[in-house]
Amino acid sequence: MTTIPDITIIGGGIIGLLTARELTMAGARVSILEKNAIGRESSWAGGGILLPIYPWRQPSAISELVRHSLDIYPTLATELRESTGIDPEWSPCGLFISRNPDIERAIDWCERYSIDYRTAQTPSLDNLNCDPLNPLWLPDIAHTRNPRLLKSARRDAENRNVELLEHCDVQNVTVNNGRIVSLTTDRGERSVGHLIVSAGAWTNILFERFFPGLAAPDIKPIKGQMLLYDAPPDLLPGMILENDHYLIPRLDGKILAGSSVEQCGFDKSTSEATYHKIKSFAEQLCPALKRASIISHWAGLRPGTAHGVPYIFRHPDLENLSVNAGHFRNGLVMAPASTSLMADLILGKTPMLDPEPYNLLAPH
Numbered sequence: 376m377t378t379i380p381d382i383t384i385i386g387g388g389i390i391g392l393l394t395a396r397e398l399t400m401a402g403a404r405v406s407i408l409e410k411n412a413i414g415r416e417s418s419w420a421g422g423g424i425l426l427p428i429y430p431w432r433q434p435s436a437i438s439e440l441v442r443h444s445l446d447i448y449p450t451l452a453t454e455l456r457e458s459t460g461i462d463p464e465w466s467p468c469g470l471f472i473s474r475n476p477d478i479e480r481a482i483d484w485c486e487r488y489s490i491d492y493r494t495a496q497t498p499s500l501d502n503l504n505c506d507p508l509n510p511l512w513l514p515d516i517a518h519t520r521n522p523r524l525l526k527s528a529r530r531d532a533e534n535r536n537v538e539l540l541e542h543c544d545v546q547n548v549t550v551n552n553g554r555i556v557s558l559t560t561d562r563g564e565r566s567v568g569h570l571i572v573s574a575g576a577w578t579n580i581l582f583e584r585f586f587p588g589l590a591a592p593d594i595k596p597i598k599g600q601m602l603l604y605d606a607p608p609d610l611l612p613g614m615i616l617e618n619d620h621y622l623i624p625r626l627d628g629k630i631l632a633g634s635s636v637e638q639c640g641f642d643k644s645t646s647e648a649t650y651h652k653i654k655s656f657a658e659q660l661c662p663a664l665k666r667a668s669i670i671s672h673w674a675g676l677r678p679g680t681a682h683g684v685p686y687i688f689r690h691p692d693l694e695n696l697s698v699n700a701g702h703f704r705n706g707l708v709m710a711p712a713s714t715s716l717m718a719d720l721i722l723g724k725t726p727m728l729d730p731e732p733y734n735l736l737a738p739h
């Protein structure tokens with residue numbers, strides 16, 4: 376690209392990719408700069424459950440993004456599949472939550488956000504060894520196969536002529552008269568129109584390095600480890616959440632088991648202790664998994680904020696700087712609404728939902 380892109384996005388995860396999609400639909404020319412390969416960090420490592428874990432225990436700012444995203448997902452998945460030929464496998468297989476000491480709160484939340492629920496009629500638990508307490512079945516909750524969602528969103532970006540610069544580490548910025556004028560990367564200097572930082576868990580580091588003294592979002596890396604079983608199809612009636620762990624059945628029978636929540640900086644290594652903890656949860660809950668092999672074990676870094684509410688804002692002190700980051704455990708489910716809100720703010724459109732809770736200065 377020889378001309379200056381209207382929008383430069385740092386970070387090619389799900390947030391960067393879907394933000395680019397929104398902005399190109401409005402006619403903007405967009406570049407994404409990604410220090411590794413596109414879509415290989417947290418967005419790849421996640422489970423893809425399209426509901427927060429116990430959303431009724433979390434701030435309503437999360438539920439608002441979730442509700443809007445749930446409305447967008449079926450159409451988004453269809454459009455991505457048809458335009459790219461890569462199926463993000465949006466699968467509304469339902470979510471069974473076995474233990475709900477706060478069932479009244481859960482029911483109020485489902486009614487408030489129009490989420491279908493059953494307390495009496497649950498799916499068959501034949502293969503499961505769970506210990507239900509006020510069980511809850513949410514038959515319409517879906518998951519997406521996030522690595523495929525990312526491939527599809529990447530192809531979609533290419534089709535929309537988004538410039539994708541991989542292995543391009545953004546190392547510094549030049550600011551002049553309250554505007555960012557250029558970026559220094561390990562692949563050279565780039566002029567900037569408007570800059571969006573969607574660098575997930577790395578967003579804070581970039582702020583500290585690029586904008587010392589400027590008000591910054593508070594985002595920390597929170598490691599999560601997962602296991603993948605090669606299991607026969609139809610072992611589970613849907614996704615299962617028991618206490619803090621879950622099983623997610625993919626369409627081809629593979630089952631994900633997760634996850635850990637660990638604060639250890641930017642260390643992305645896996646550990647044997649966590650492997651055994653997740654394995655023991657999975658095989659206790661679904662004994663048939665003892666006969667299935669574990670074919671993968673990985674870790675990713677969630678972009679954590681104190682209450683899980685992401686930052687989506689235009690910076691008050693730099694007119695051409697915006698941030699869309701800090702989605703913690705819910706970046707896949709919140710991505711469609713959060714990127715649409717970001718685009719509304721940049722394009723000066725009436726926002727689809729109240730942007731205040733996602734502001735830099737809102738209590739997070």
Ligand SMILES: Cc1cc2nc3c(=O)[nH]c(=O)nc-3n(C[C@H](O)[C@H](O)[C@H](O)COP(=O)(O)OP(=O)(O)OC[C@H]3O[C@@H](n4cnc5c(N)ncnc54)[C@H](O)[C@@H]3O)c2cc1C
Nearest residue numbers: 386388390410418421422423424545575599675706707708
């Ligand atoms: C184990 C695990 C399970 C999860 N399960 C779920 C789930 O079931 N449902 C759900 O909704 N969410 C889930 N999540 C959370 C979700 O994955 C994240 O919230 C989401 O992926 C964040 O997306 P992102 O685009 O902000 O970050 P990322 O995908 O991490 O993308 C940020 C990108 O910025 C790039 N970057 C950083 N610094 C620079 C730089 N200097 N220059 C250029 N590029 C840079 C990085 O390389 C990275 O690719 C899970 C996460 C994990 C780890």
